Amino acid sequence: MFLIRAENWLFSIKTFLAGMLALAVAFWLDLPRPYWALATVYIASQPLTGATHSKAVFRAIGTFAGAGAAVAMVPNLVNGPLLLTLAIALWSGLCLYLSLLDRSPRGYAFMLAGYTTAIIGFPAVDAPADIFSLALSRTEEILVGIASAAFVSSVIFPRSVGPAVAGRVALWIKDAKLNLNDALHSETTALGKSHWLRLAADTTVIEGLAAHLGFEAGSDRRMLSQVRRLLPRMLMVLPEISAVSDCVGELSSLGGPSPQAAALIGRLSDILTSPSWTSGSALRDDIDARIGASLQQASWRELIELNLLVRLRDLSELLDDCEALAAALAADARSLQAPLLFPIDSRLSRIHHKDRGAALLASATLSAAIVICCLFWILADWRDGASAAMMTAVAASLFAAQDDPTPAIAKFALWSATAVAVAGVYMFFVLPRIHSFETLAIALAPSFLLFGLLIAEPKTFLIGLPLGLITASAMALQETYAADAEAFLNSGLAMVVGMTLAAAATAIFRVTGAEWQAARFVRANKVALAEAANIKGRGGEARIMGLMFDRLSLLAPVVHASHEAMPDAMRQLRAGFNLLDARRARMALGPGPRRRLDAALMRLERQFERGLPLTEEALVALNRALQALRADEGRDRDALLALVGLRRCLFPTAPPPSLVFSGPPS
Known part of the structure; x- marks a missing residue:
């Protein structure tokens, strides 16, 4: 059970200590909203030190970029609410699009740049003249949280x-x-x-x-x-x-x-x-x-x-x-004791598949969700609409990389509502009795240690993250106690409504799901196979196979949505290698076998380009090429074995061909 795992307790204790450090520093610096520093710790902390540092670096970069965008947009567009809404929505969508295309840790900076603009920009519409000081304060508070998380992760029992x-x-x-x-x-x-x-x-x-x-x-x-x-x-x-x-x-x-x-x-x-x-x-x-x-x-x-x-x-x-x-x-050896055996560089390069269509759909959904929430805010003249729009941007961004983000966003909203209730208990029943920072830390410890334990476990991460993040935000901790029940309820309701709107917009606009994504991977592989079968192609073999491998890795987690998708992708992968092997080996063949092989490859290329199921004519062409190849002292072996493998990949249920190697082909 995750509650008794030592590594989970270590992470939770370290995160809580980092949170208290961030809160203390924010109080000492007299920052306007010190609770942002505490909330940042719970969203930036990771069980492994390197992951925490990575997230801290790119979160800082994204925060600066998002704050700069907010400073540029709000003063210039505040008199046109719809224009400001569109500007922030399009900026957030663009940043999310770039984030989804870049699956390295660097992509986190793009996503942060998008929703940080919403976090800073929307609350500033009532006081646009103060946008620079507001952006500076939010940036300072977030940086304090980032630095505290990175520092504690590095010095207290670091996990490499x-x-x-x-x-x-x-x-x-x-x-x-x-x-x-x-x-x-x-x-x-x-x-x-x-x-x-x-x-x-x-x-x-x-x-x-x-x-x-x-x-x-x-x-x-x-x-x-x-x-x-x-x-x-x-x-x-x-x-x-x-x-x-x-x-x-x-x-x-x-x-x-x-x-x-x-x-x-x-x-x-x-x-x-x-x-x-x-x-x-x-x-x-x-x-x-x-x-x-x-x-x-x-x-x-x-x-x-x-x-x-x-x-x-x-x-x-x-x-x-x-x-x-x-x-x-x-x-941790610096070098190997013996050279590596398998020549991998000429066959495969590590390259990431970029699904621009799926990324565009996700970014458009985010932009639409922000616009819908802002229209509701404007038309209803809702005092706390800024909080709703802000959380719409956050929730729709955090889970956009998933094939179907709606359940995750809905779960995040549900546990955020629970977090608001927890914050209410603290604000109206616990905090009035707190008179020092030490007693505040003791009072927060039971809840926030539990939140850390939940965050540390992948199965409960979606419970722990909203509890830690929203509880810290909704409590709105200040150096002196001040509570307004009406303001608290309106703010808490706005945050939950914003997340709910994000879930609803995602459910409406992203109706594709994992099966659609799996089908896109398989179709993209067919395009790659057509390129591999092109006998006039030059180079790029390692790139083609690297992309097909990456799609296979992406397909594995969603294979439950399409039971045939994984076998198809694996057969396509093997077919790609065999096509490239055949293409490389063709130059060593005699004129007759080469013509037969070229005819088979060209037929396959045309059928892959059309994206249609392979026909009987393709099987006949492969059989003729197999028959034409004459294995003479290994000269044709590579091409022959490539065709054998290709036939098994593309026509696994076809009966064995009738092959007679009686002499040189005419």
Whole structure:
């Protein structure tokens, strides 16, 4: 249970201490709204020191940018309420759009720049002449909170990102071995599928954690180079395991592997299940000897078996590389003891997919929500409408990256209402009895320690965050006690109404959901496959595959919405590699085989470009290309195996082709 986890208690205590430090400094500096410093601590603090520093840096940058935008907009547009509304709405939407396209920690600065303008700008409409002093005060209060969170995270039992990354990598490798062993034995149970999804999703989690390494001093920054070499190899393991599973399944339907191949499979299985990892060097030597056999009279079964052996050799190299890099991460080693085996750079680059359409929809939804809330504020002449508009911008921004943000925003609004009630208890029953900062800290401790525990646990994060953030804001702590029940209720109601409007607008305008997003990833991959099949293409192979890999990682968390999406994406990924392999190998072919291969690739390119299901003509073209390829002392082996893999990816249920390698093609 999260309440008894030592690391959760440590985070909660540190966050509370940082909050009290921020509050004390804000009181000492005589800032107008010291409670903003306390609220900032609870939104900026993270369990890991590097993540806290990262969030602090980009939150500071976003705050400065947002404050500057508010100072520029409010005095010039305050006499035109609709123009000011549109300006802030469009600015917030633009910032959110840029944030969603940049999935690194840097994207947080863009989002902050957007809703900070709303936080500062909307409350200033009644006193536009004071906008600069108001923006300066809000910035100072937020910076005090940021600095306090970063300071406490660094000096009191700091938790480094490095060990967290190393631990995640070790678990990932363990899951990869289990998944590969399942594939070797044709295991397709629900457990195996859950392992598969975890492998795909965890690569994104590890990359996200590793992005914070650069914000920690000392040895953890040296780990970045190791992680950057490790991540592409981890990703490459996924389609290789999928190809092994496919080959083993096809061989089973054709009578099973040969005794020699079965022995090699058994040896790899023994390595995978061994308590300690042993190098696969000897196994690879034996696999290479088996692969070197002539393909002059190879049958379809033998081609599938050869494809399997090539995949096993690649996986052996990849897993050896992953183990070596994981050991270096765990030991914080500056360099590896031996060179890496698998040549990854020419096959895959780490590049992020940018879904501009989805980002535009999310940003337009945010802008629309702000406009709707402001129109209600203006038409109703609502005194606390600024608080509602401010919280609409915050709530619609915080969860915009989710495929369906509505449930999260609604939950945030529900627990914000609870936080307002908690703040009311403090304001009217507890604070009147407080006469010193020490007693204030003691009074706040039970609630805010609980909020910290809830924030520390991912499953309860959406409960703890609004409780900590809104309770601190709604209490409106000042150096001297002052309470107005009517103002408190109006302000609390406005915040909850603003979040509710954000949820309603999101539900209306973002009706797409995870299934729509999954379909967009699959369609984008078809465009990439058309590019991979283009025989006139030059370069860009690593970029194409990097984008397809990234879409696979993004698809894994939403695969529940479309049960066929993950298999389709994995087959597309394998098809992409096979298309590029075939395109590279075509120049070594004779004129006859090259014409057949080019005809097959051009037909596939046209069908991928149209986004339609593959036709029987494409299968016939692949079969003709397979028939035309003559394996003479390995000259055509790469192209032949690429076509074998491509046929299995694109037509997994088609019966085996009739292949006769009787001599050179005419």
